[in-house]
Amino acid sequence: MTSTRSASPVAAAAVHRPGDLAAARDAVLAAREADANILVHGAGTKLGWGGRPAPGRNWHVVDTRGLNRLVRHDAGDMTASVQAGMPLRELQAQLAHAGQELAADPSRRARGATVGGVYAAGDGGPRRHHHGGVRDLVIGTTAVLADGTVARSGGDVIKNVAGYDLGKLWSGSLGTLGLVVEMTVRLHPLAEAARAVRVPAAADVATAIVLDLLASPAEPVAVEWSGGAGGGALLVGVEGRAAAVDAQVASVAAVARRHAATVEPVDGEPDVWDAWREAHAGEPGATVARAATRPGDLAAAADALDVAADGTSVGTTLHSHAGLGLHDAVLRGGDAAEHAAVAAAWRERIRAIGGSVVLRDRPAGVDEHVDPWGDPGSGRLLELMRSVKSALDPERRFAPGRFVGGI
Amino acid sequence: MPMAIEDLRQELTGLLGDRGLLTEWTQRRTYESDGLTGYRIVPALVALPEDVQQVVGVVRACARHGVPLVPRGAGTGLSGGALPHADGVLIALSRMRRIVEVDAANQRITVEPGVTNAQVSRAVAEHDLYYAPDPSSQVVCSIGGNVAENSGGAHCLKYGFTTHHVLACEVVLPDGEVVELGGPTLDAPGYDLRGVFVGSEGTLGIVTKVSLRLLRRPDAVRTLVADFPSPSAAGDAVSANIAAGIVPAAVEMMDNLAIQACEADAHAGFTLDAGAALIVELDGPAAECDAAFADVTRLCNENGATSIRIAGDASDRDLIWKGRKAAFAAMGRLSPDYFVQDGVIPRTRLGECLARIDEMAVEAGLRVANVFHAGDGNLHPLVLYTAADPEQAERAETLSRQIAELCVSFGGSLSGEHGIGADKACSMPTMFTADDLAVMDRVRAAFDPHGRCNPDKVFPTPRLCGERPGPYRPHPLESAGVIERM
């Protein structure tokens, strides 16, 4: 396999590459036997996310890319069971034969991002606006805990409330609770037609348009904004039946025109979504800070970023899943200390409006000045998260140091 | 009255006053069961807190005295989730019914747990917004109960379940500490404990405030009722629609017994001699809706629909839904008592599964009416019986349990929306291995190390299910030869 990956943040004493559940369990038990910590990765595109691994024990690495099979595709029921290390791109190609997809479009698919990696990172793309995040599409999970216990939760049907929904725990846990080996997911039909329009708009006008779009009967699948102090643009996608998508485009355009904005069709540009999606991930050497706010706080988030970077040598762009209130600030130029200072200042302002900022990729040195997670809120909440961690991984083997509060 | 309860009574009277604490047997007996009326236990005390501070006070007092507690919303649950504990305190949240905040621009609302599901949509109707999950019990059931059960409804096929619409929960943990799980934005940093809490059936704490996501009312809604000679023919029509890439807002099915009961109750204009009726509803942008609706009509005809009625206007549509949502209440016309199950099967196996249920009903000498969420394979078989005949009641209960377990054997689930509660806890080993359940129990202990919050629910215990462990069921990966029993 040729996919690239960022340099592992740990020096591995052993690398395991299991191909099935039994081997995955053996790998975990081998690490335990060797009294080692465990770092799980797929294509490694998100190894730079989360806190830096805690020093202490040796490390065993579990590379999930041998777990690369589509185990079952029930086209009639619109579900599939897939091993965690399967590249999302390959999964989509197979599902497309049946006119279906896993409705998740995170960045870095071209670099081999795996289904399990996307799930464990809680990553999503522009179409999360309509379909929800991966966590909302996973209906069953099989995972191996640090003591070798194989635990399954959820099931194979999309509607199911039996037992705790532990699938939500794995999502976004960055491999700190256990090794996800297989997931069952809900699928969606591929849309017959898709259209997109670009609406040049600075953050304040864009915010007003976004709120109006949410309040309008249009059902866009994606509402993105990208820009900075000098202005920006919205990119709005609609999907549906060939006979009807134009009407959807017209209702999006009507909203934009109410704000005196121009509407540019971009359907002749096949790469436009790829470009916008990949922009969220930033480029090598950049710091990516992810803010979560209410959708109506887009302009506030953009302003706060400008203020935070003002007077520094750091350049910023904001790439926003605007309809969801999720914003990725890409910081470039300047040194690590400056990146940290801008991120910290932005975080402070975002917190003041009830949001949060978490660092994703960033250059070496940033963590010396700022905690990538920030303060997780009330002490009791962090304590509860620690209790959950120690319930599942009492010896703290899975990626200690990587999660919030040093978990 | 045991010592601990007597001490607690005195303490809680000071905290809640006479109005907030029910101690008389006749008063407490009102709370002896939820919607699953076959299970009855009179709680030792009933607390009716009016705000989060009072909830904290009650929970702390219970913790100090080592007394179990059971949260309760409106008591419409159908799995005995709010079944009281004889030596415990029932905490009813029905007096906490304030709408705390409406943020129409950001399409969010924050409410106390006693607010009913329907009140949420009413409170934001002026903004053209609504709350999507719509259990048939929505006029009565509480948001706290919806969160605890991860409730669904007819329109969940397109819009998802409660868990997809909850942004944040303020929770009083079993030790009396208050935490906020989730937050006003998506993706609050840390583990998604909000996601774990939703659907935990009152076993992880008491939710005292909930922030919900709202949706814009759809541009257009189109509804039809299609009659079919049999449920399996109707099931084929559903599969054909899904295969054509249509995602209806709702697809509901009623078999002939259910049609008769609903029609007698609601006069919705259902065809009395149809073998099965499908209600299909589409919503969304008008042009999308119309294009898809034409396909739905065609596909129903191609799959043997004997008649199709298209709702002419909103009041006609309301009448159709009134007919459907009356189903449980209407069963009283067919039989004095019924058990309802809500197992889920892969939709493609509908015909097969219904045929097996028919056989089982004949074998048991009982009638089973079927009304269900056909789009997601969530059955609601209603096993009809007469409680006055204890032998028949027992047969009905057995059949009902067997039907739920049948769904699991078809690759489905014991419950799609009503929860496990006290009712199905002993069937859990048919769906999960001992290891799966033990891991869930570890998570439970992280929230509630002393097991005081809604004990004896969800998980099988020897006390509940006898010393014999449930029937052994191989792990799915074990059957596939991937793992061996460990």
Ligand SMILES: Cc1cc2nc3c(=O)[nH]c(=O)nc-3n(C[C@H](O)[C@H](O)[C@H](O)COP(=O)(O)OP(=O)(O)OC[C@H]3O[C@@H](n4cnc5c(N)ncnc54)[C@H](O)[C@@H]3O)c2cc1C
């Ligand atoms: C006629 C009828 C139709 C129904 N239709 C549907 C349907 O279409 N879809 C569906 O999903 N359900 C349906 N139900 C089931 C029921 O209405 C739902 O489960 C509902 O969510 C229960 O809400 P409640 O307020 O009545 O909760 P209760 O019955 O009081 O409690 C349910 C569970 O929630 C816990 N709980 C309650 N409040 C809290 C709280 N504040 N904090 C923590 N835990 C709490 C209880 O301990 C219990 O385990 C129906 C019931 C009836 C009677």
